[in-house]
Amino acid sequence: xxxxxxxxxxxxxxxxxxxxxxxxxxxxxxxxxxxxxxxxxxxxxxxxxxxxxxxxxxxxxxxxxxxxxxxxxxxxxxxxxxxxxxxxxxxxxxxxxxxxxxxxxxxxxxxxxxxxxxxxxxxxxxxxxxxxxxxxxxxxxxxxxxxxxxxxxxxxxxxxxxxxxxxxxxxxxxxxxxxxxxxxxxxxxxxxxxxxxxxxxxxxxxxxxxxxxxxxxxxxxxxxxxxxxxxxxxxxxxxxxxxxxxxxxxxxxxxxxxxxxxxxxxxxxxxxxxxxxxxxxxxxxxxxxxxxxxxxxxxxxxxxxxxx
Numbered sequence: 216x217x218x219x220x221x222x223x224x225x226x227x228x229x230x231x232x233x234x235x236x237x238x239x240x241x242x243x244x245x246x247x248x249x250x251x252x253x254x255x256x257x258x259x260x261x262x263x264x265x266x267x268x269x270x271x272x273x274x275x276x277x278x279x280x281x282x283x284x285x286x287x288x289x290x291x292x293x294x295x296x297x298x299x300x301x302x303x304x305x306x307x308x309x310x311x312x313x314x315x316x317x318x319x320x321x322x323x324x325x326x327x328x329x330x331x332x333x334x335x336x337x338x339x340x341x342x343x344x345x346x347x348x349x350x351x352x353x354x355x356x357x358x359x360x361x362x363x364x365x366x367x368x369x370x371x372x373x374x375x376x377x378x379x380x381x382x383x384x385x386x387x388x389x390x391x392x393x394x395x396x397x398x399x400x401x402x403x404x405x406x407x408x409x410x411x412x413x414x415x416x417x418x419x420x421x422x423x424x425x426x427x428x429x430x431x432x433x434x435x436x437x438x439x440x441x442x443x444x445x446x447x448x449x450x451x452x453x454x455x456x457x458x459x460x461x462x463x464x465x466x467x468x469x470x471x472x473x474x475x476x477x478x479x480x481x482x483x484x485x486x487x488x489x490x491x492x493x494x495x496x497x498x499x500x501x502x503x504x505x506x507x508x509x510x511x512x513x514x515x516x517x518x519x520x521x522x523x
Contacts, residue, residue, distance in 0.1 A: 222346070223431050223432070224431070224432055224469075226239065227239075227242065227428055227431060227432050228432060228468065228470075228471060231466075231468075231473055231481070232471070232473060235479070235480055235481070235482055236473070236475075236479075236480070236481040236482070237481065237482045237483070238424060238428060238481055238482075238483050240370050240483060240484040240485075241316055241343055241345065242424055242427050242428060242431070243420065243421075243423070243424050243427070243483075243484070244315075244316050244317040244320075245317065245423070245426075245427040245430075246317060246319045246320055247423055247426070248317075248420060248423050248424065248427060249294065249317045249320035250320070251416060251419055251420040251423060252294070252420060253294070253295060254416050255412070255416050255417055255420060258412045258414065258416060258417075259412075260408040260409050260412045260413070261409050261412065262405070262409060262515060262516070263365065263366050263396070263398055263409070263516060264365065266511050266515050266516040267298075267364060267365065267366070267396045267516055267518060268298070268301075269511060270509050270510065270511050270516060270517070270518045271298075271301065271302070271518060272301075273509075273511075274509040274518070275301075275305055277509070278305065278306075278394075278509070278518075278520065279305050279306055281507065281520055282306050282360060282392060282394075282520070283306070283358075284306055284307040285306070285307060285308070285309045285358060286306055286308060286309065286358045286359065286360040286392070287308065287309055287310040287311075287312070287354060287355045287357075287358060287359045287360065288302060288303055288306075288308045288310070288311045288312070288360050288362050289312045289314065289350065289354075289359060289360065289361050289362065289386065290311070290312065290313055290314065290362040290363075290364075291314050291344050291361065291362070291363045291367075291383075292314070292315055292316075292344065292363065292364075292365065292367050293313035293314060293315045293321055293324065293325075294315060294320070294321070294324065294365075295320075295324045295327075296313055296321075296324040296325065296327065296328045297324075298362075298364045298365070299311060299313070299328070299362065300328070300331060300332075302362060302394075303332060303335065306360070308335060309335075309336075309355065309358075310335070310336045310337075310338075310354060310355055311328065311332070311335055311336070311337045311338070312337075312338045312339075312340060312350060312351075312354055313325050313328070313337070313338070313339050313340070314340045314342055314344060314348065315339075315340075315341065315342075316341070316342065316343050316344075318341045321339055321341065322339060325337060325339045336353070338350075338351050338353070338354060344379070344382075345371075345375075345379065350386070356388055357388060357390060358388075358390050358391070359386060359387050359388065359391040359392075360391065360392050360393070360394060361383045361386055361387060361391070361392070361393045361394070361395075362394050362395075363383070363393070363394070363395045363396065364394075364395070364396040364518075365396050366396045366397055366398035366486070366516070367396075368380070368395055368396075368397060368487075369397070369398050369453070369485075369486045369487040369488065369489070370484060370485060370486055370487075371485075371487070372485065372487070373487065373497060376487070376497060377497055377500050377501050378501075380393075380497065380498060380501035380502075380503070381501040381502055383501075384501055384502040384503060384523060387523060389523060391522070391523065392520060392521065392522045393498075393503060393519075393520070393521045393522070394518065394519070394520050394521075395518070395519050395521070396516065396517075396518055396519075397489050397491070397494050397508075397516070397517045397518075397519055398486065398487075398488050398489070398515075398516055399488060399489060399490065399491065399510070399514060399515055399516055399517055400452060400488045400489065400490055401488070401513075401514075401515050403447040403449065405515075406447045406454055406488065407445065407446055407447055407454075409454075410445035410454050410456060410486070411443065411445040411446075415443075417443065417445065417456075418443035421443045421445075421456055421458060421483055421484075422438035422439075422441055422443065422458065423438070424458070424483055425437075425438045425441065425458070426438060432468045432469060433468050433469040434466060434467065434468040435466060435467050435468075436466055437464075440460065440461050440462060440464055441458040441459060441460060441461060441481075442458070442459040442460075442461055443456070443457075443458065443459075444456070444457040444458070444459050444480065445457075447488075451485075451487075452487060452488050452489070453485045453486060453487045453488065454484075454485065454486040454488070455482065455484070455485055456482075456483045456484040456485075456486075457480040457481060457482050457483060458480065458481045458483055459478060459479070459480045460475040460476065460477055460478060460479050460480070461477070462477050463475065463476055463477045489517075491508050491510070491517050491519075494508075494517070494519060495508070495519070498519070498521045502523060503521035503522060503523060504522070504523065505521065505522040505523075506519055506520065506521045506522075507519070507520050508520075
């Protein structure tokens with residue numbers, strides 16, 4: 216059984232006892248969940264990763280000019296560190312820090328970074344970026360660049376997103392910058408397919424959350440008893456992911472239990488979709504007074520550079 220931090224157990228149990236029940240999306244990312252997410256990024260329906268990569272490739276000269284060389288790159292939710300490789304090369308990074316919640320997956324990725332960039336100082340920080348975390352003392356304070364790709368900012372409700380952006384602002388000095396990926400509003404059919412792929416990889420990713428929770432709180436979820444549900448909520452401008460009970464069932468954990476009716480859902484993730492001007496306003500409220508955005512020809516995705 217995985218070690219449970221002081222906050223995991225009450226956090227998960229509180230969510231399970233809510234109506235409707237919820238589980239925070241950070242619990243997707245055990246080792247298997249991280250690997251499944253990498254599989255998702257390669258699916259034909261999942262446009263964000265390849266669209267973001269295309270934007271960064273197409274606008275690399277402009278980004279390099281706007282950022283300047285020699286920055287310390289701090290990548291949040293680093294995952295496989297693949298996106299950071301191109302960025303560190305582009306701006307001739309002087310230091311790289313990977314921050315991620317999944318320790319085993321990140322350590323393997325950082326090992327690959329160290330092979331690829333033999334002369335670049337590299338640090339790894341295991342942390343939940345929504346909580347308190349700190350950078351190692353050896354990380355330079357000048358010319359920091361917080362890199363948050365992949366539209367993960369969309370997983371937070373707008374007030375939570377603003378608070379997270381404000382924490383990123385606090386990491387930066389007056390010469391710092393933020394480079395963030397933002398998924399944009401588009402046709403609902405495109406969005407729905409991206410989060411409910413034909414191969415069922417996203418469904419497996421969603422149900423794997425229950426296996427992780429079983430280990431963390433001693434629960435007895437049977438993932439096979441839950442259906443994956445994902446859909447675009449236009450009124451909230453967000454994709455919602457849920458797990459839906461296939462039958463009436465009871466779930467127990469170390470100090471409690473809950474009965475779920477057939478069709479009752481656990482809300483596992485939101486992914487907000489923005490208009491560029493609305494996201495720029497969110498940045499401004501978080502302390503970033505300068506922003507410029509690059510998009511793809513279809514206006515499906517944006518990479519936004521923000522500065523204090």
